Amino acid sequence: MSFQYLSGFDNEHQTEALPGALPQGQFSPQTLKYGLYAEQINSTAFTAPRADNRRSWLYRIRPSVVMGKFRHLEQDKWQTAPIDSERFPPDPMRWDPLPTIDDDVHFIEGMTTIAGNGDAASQTGFGIHYYQANVAMGDEYFYNADGELLIVPQQNSLLALTEMGRLQVAPGEILVIPRGVKFQINPVEGPIRGYIAENYGAPLQLPERGPVGANGYANDRDFLYPTAWYQDVEGDFTLTAKFAGELYQADMSHCPLDVVAWTGNSAPYKYDLSRFNAMNTVTFDHPDPSIFTVLTSPTNTPGTASLDFVIFPPRWMVAENTFRPPWYHRNMMSEFMGLIHGVYDAKETGFVPGGMSLHNCMTPHGPDAEVFAKASSAELAPQRYQDTLAFMFESCFPIRPTDYALASPSLQRDYSDCWQTLGKHFDANEQ
Ligand SMILES: O=C(O)Cc1cc(O)ccc1O
Numbered sequence: 122m123s124f125q126y127l128s129g130f131d132n133e134h135q136t137e138a139l140p141g142a143l144p145q146g147q148f149s150p151q152t153l154k155y156g157l158y159a160e161q162i163n164s165t166a167f168t169a170p171r172a173d174n175r176r177s178w179l180y181r182i183r184p185s186v187v188m189g190k191f192r193h194l195e196q197d198k199w200q201t202a203p204i205d206s207e208r209f210p211p212d213p214m215r216w217d218p219l220p221t222i223d224d225d226v227h228f229i230e231g232m233t234t235i236a237g238n239g240d241a242a243s244q245t246g247f248g249i250h251y252y253q254a255n256v257a258m259g260d261e262y263f264y265n266a267d268g269e270l271l272i273v274p275q276q277n278s279l280l281a282l283t284e285m286g287r288l289q290v291a292p293g294e295i296l297v298i299p300r301g302v303k304f305q306i307n308p309v310e311g312p313i314r315g316y317i318a319e320n321y322g323a324p325l326q327l328p329e330r331g332p333v334g335a336n337g338y339a340n341d342r343d344f345l346y347p348t349a350w351y352q353d354v355e356g357d358f359t360l361t362a363k364f365a366g367e368l369y370q371a372d373m374s375h376c377p378l379d380v381v382a383w384t385g386n387s388a389p390y391k392y393d394l395s396r397f398n399a400m401n402t403v404t405f406d407h408p409d410p411s412i413f414t415v416l417t418s419p420t421n422t423p424g425t426a427s428l429d430f431v432i433f434p435p436r437w438m439v440a441e442n443t444f445r446p447p448w449y450h451r452n453m454m455s456e457f458m459g460l461i462h463g464v465y466d467a468k469e470t471g472f473v474p475g476g477m478s479l480h481n482c483m484t485p486h487g488p489d490a491e492v493f494a495k496a497s498s499a500e501l502a503p504q505r506y507q508d509t510l511a512f513m514f515e516s517c518f519p520i521r522p523t524d525y526a527l528a529s530p531s532l533q534r535d536y537s538d539c540w541q542t543l544g545k546h547f548d549a550n551e552q
């Protein structure tokens with residue numbers, strides 16, 4: 122299926138599925154064409170500075186308030202920060218892909234929380250989830266009051282049916298759904314799995330470019346927003362909400378995706394990571410990975426993110442007289458990584474597509490012994506890093522794994538062995 126999209130990050134988009142459904146010159150006239158209702162949804166405070174302000178106007182068949190009462194849903198797999206795991210060891214951690222779920226599970230049922238930081242109630246930090254789904258959501262729709270969802274598909278394409286329109290998203294692309302927007306996510310060509318950052322903090326934005334200038338990194342025009350699409354259907358539907366860390370469900374007698382037109386800058390969007398225009402050294406040394414930041418959720422401390430979404434895309438490596446893989450390091454920021462496909466240059470074995478790693482605040486890490494040996498004597502000809510796509514969720518807040526993740530059979534209990542054969546090469550008499 123191919124859909125039409127609107128392009129431009131944070132633009133004031135406008136789209137209508139029926140001619141004239143969007144009011145002109147104002148947002149809320151006394152009456153609307155086609156008997157529609159006007160409804161505003163925002164992802165920032167009314168009074169957020171203009172550059173940060175996100176809101177949209179939806180013109181819909183019924184206002185969202187036409188719905189049943191919520192009942193609580195028991196579940197324990199989708200957890201919300203603060204994460205209350207028993208232990209929080211600072212060891213480096215790595216996981217193989219989680220076991221495939223064989224029972225029928227849809228997108229919400231298959232969500233498993235791996236880690237989290239901050240506190241959803243104070244709108245800081247984010248949750249990290251592994252999603253798996255092998256069936257469609259049917260008559261169930263969902264919204265998340267706790268945060269914005271950054272979805273990173275790893276296996277098979279997903280179809281997102283949202284209030285604002287439809288988006289198809291393949292591995293190698295990402296999808297962001299703002300807080301509160303109603304949607305349903307379904308497999309397209311087979312079971313889907315991937316990673317999610319549930320961002321409780323400020324909506325993701327593009328990082329500054331500094332001296333790089335007006336172009337490069339993720340370019341604004343490559344972010345794609347859906348065109349209006351609506352369902353005028355009555356029947357038995359449910360709306361599941363995540364609010365304050367709990368799931369609730371309400372009955373509805375119409376499909377909640379009934380928005381005929383919308384305008385604004387807060388809407389789901391997708392981005393093809395192969396559009397990322399990477400910047401890197403053309404002289405020497407390995408720069409900080411912040412050069413690969415696609416999107417960032419800032420804190421109030423300048424230059425310090427609650428969540429940076431960073432990628433390691435295919436690229437040329439030309440650094441001269443340089444140890445080319447990541448250096449050994451201990452960071453103030455905490456790093457959670459996933460691998461979409463291929464091989465990651467700091468770990469040629471053990472970190473597999475669908476796997477995960479976690480290096481927390483001040484936890485030492487870097488290339489394993491094998492990569493160190495190879496890179497220390499490699500011929501430094503220009504080299505193309507091919508067929509690889511890793512990413513990192515990086516945060517100024519330590520990332521706490523859940524009890525589930527700590528007890529998972531996928532946790533590689535011997536991970537730190539990969540460094541222990543790094544021998545002593547020191548020779549004080551070297552000439
Ligand atoms: O730890 C990692 O593999 C991620 C990373 C990559 C890099 O090129 C520099 C620093 C860094 O943390």
Ligand SMILES: [Fe+2]
Nearest residue numbers: 450456480486
């Ligand atoms: Fe790192």
